[in-house]
Amino acid sequence: MTPRVRAPELPQNYPWLNTDHPLSMKQLKGRVVILDFWTYCCINCLHVLPELKYLEQKYKDSLTVIGVHSGKFANEQETENIRQAILRYDIEHPVVVDQGFRIWQEYAVRAWPTLMVIDPKGYVVGSVSGEGNRDVLDELITQIIQEHKNQGTINFQELSLTLEKQHQPLITPLAFPGKVLATPAGLFVADSGHHRIVFSNFNGDILHLIGNGKSGLTDGNFEEAQFSAPQGMAFDEEKQILYVADTENHALRRVDIKQQTVETIAGTGEQSRNIRPHGGAGLTTALNSPWDLVKVENTLYIAMAGPHQIWQMDLASGIIKTYAGTGAEGCFDGSLTESAFAQPSGITTNGNELYIADSEISSIRGVGLVEPQQVRTVCGSGDLFGFGDVDGQGENVRLQHCLGVEYFQNYLWVADTYNHKIKMVNPHSGNCQTVLGNGSAGLQDGQGKNTSFFEPSGLSAIDSYLFIADTNNHVIRRVDLQTLEVKTVEFNGLCSPDICIPKGF
Incomplete structure (x- = not known):
């Protein structure tokens, strides 16, 4: 015995x-x-x-x-x-x-x-x-x-x-915003802790609240729709359609801004346990924690954090499938079918290559969209325990659980989440330098490294501004890229769904 x-x-x-x-x-x-x-x-x-x-x-x-x-x-x-x-x-x-x-x-x-x-x-x-x-x-x-x-x-x-x-109820206007998306139509914020999307203009006036603020998987108009901890977004400006990675619902949602409706386009609402590369029709294929999205022509590319893979969805046919990654957790460069990732949580593109914030290996990866479609490590050690806070070149760079990445003006901006910093990476040389944040968790506006953030997780740039989802501070920060001046965005009349309803809603 x-x-x-x-x-x-x-x-x-x-x-x-x-x-x-x-x-x-x-x-x-x-x-x-x-x-x-x-x-x-x-x-x-x-x-x-x-x-x-x-x-x-x-x-x-x-x-x-x-x-x-x-x-x-x-x-x-x-x-x-x-x-x-x-x-x-x-x-x-x-x-x-x-x-x-x-x-x-x-x-x-x-x-x-x-x-x-x-x-x-x-x-x-x-x-x-x-x-x-x-x-x-x-x-x-x-x-x-x-x-x-x-x-x-x-x-x-x-x-x-x-x-x-x-002791600390979540009554702030935003709660743990995970991602932000700046578009010509305005600013979209994944108000993850409030299970909704906030859509405003660049003056902070609320245009729409998308979702009723309760966790659920419900399609319908903006007032009745429900999300569960939504994260990354992509916008089709021509059609005025917003795509949302509805992370805890293991689903992708399509938000029609003109019609003011939300519909599910992929996922069953149940978490997939299949980590082998596979695919199928959007609404019959279970997904596993989609964390971020980028749109290239008529295809959505998805950082699928759960199975450590990059997925793609053809928006015309509705077919969704694995694009890169075996499903093993790790760092393996090479062809799409032999590559490995570790909880990819951020995705952006320059049109020829996807760039991934590969959070568990604290690295930035490149994934080819054109032949020969290779996967490479841009910077970071590629090791599950190779993290730190070291600027430099290629594999000598140390990040700490980076969650966000944005390609803008030939550079990659990286939310180095657990270092509370924003860094800039040359996608060709792999050179990485700290641009914003003093490395301590805090909420301090100002300039360059004389600023502080608290686990920033999402980035989006437009014109000469970079917007940052400063997750644990429950705010969005705006950076003037010409002066590196950081300001906290004020949203006029925005409230926590638990305490009040904004005027006009």
Whole structure:
């Protein structure tokens, strides 16, 4: 018989979030406990959150989920940044900040995400790694509850928690805006935390609010349509059509500005588990966290973060399919079919090549659109743990989880998200230089490096201006590219959907 392993005690002197006091295994005796070892950059960890939410709701009186945040990137080891991630992803269970990977080592964890299941007597009874294990866990929890009910060793009682969102409710006009798109028609903002698209002119006057601000997958007019944490966008100026990567719905949406309607054009609303290159008709092909879009002629190219691939959709035929990437997570240059990416989260183009912010390897990649259609690394180490903050050339460059990239006036502008900076890259030489941001998380207007940002994630340029989705500051910043002057954009009359309705709506 295999000896049973008692769950190591959780540290009481580490920072805890979503609770007003540390939790201990001793205190949780009588309950089923799941420890979720996660890091907030990781797409697989994000995919586990809805699975856990389902189980938390189903077993309210007998299950406690505790997030153990073992941060991969240096920026993810800061408690305040983890608090922002908890707010952004609406996490409602306690989270302990695993300083120095101590809990990770005590539980012999080897990968993100890993879920450890602990029974009401305090013994580890199972663990699973990766995503898509909801049904397995559901069955195991039911079995544990029945067994301990028979033994009289289960304590049915709902735990009361003080959540971060109770201390810091999201009542700002924008909430965690992920991407921004500047077009001749005006400015589109993916107001990701409010599940809507804000469309304004360049003076900050609201032209349309697209979506009712509630998370859901609903087509229809602008007031009834629903999105779920939308991210990247692309605009067809001639037809006045906006395309949206509706990330947490695993869908692509088509917004008709003239008709004021929203319709789904790809995705089933369910997350695809198929990471092999494949494709099919848009509405019958499940997608996996589309994060950003760019339109080239009548084709949409998609940074598909979930399966680590670049996809394409022919807008005439409605066919969507893998364009590049095997589905393996990593950095492999070469042909489209042998290339590998790592959570691509930003995409732009010069018409001949796509440029990708490949976030988990902190690198910028180039993907050919014309023969011989090769994939190359423009700058960055290409290594999953090769991150930092180093300007320079090619593979000597170090970025930290870059999420946004914009091709403008022969250069690439990069949102070096976890370094809180904006950098400029020569796409030919791979030279990378910091242009904006002092490297500290903050909200400071000004000029050049005498400015600060907080996890900027999206960029878009038009005329002589660069717009930045300054995600954790809940604002859009505007940069005059001739003077490098940074200003925070004011949106007239814009409110959080939770607190007010703007005039005229």
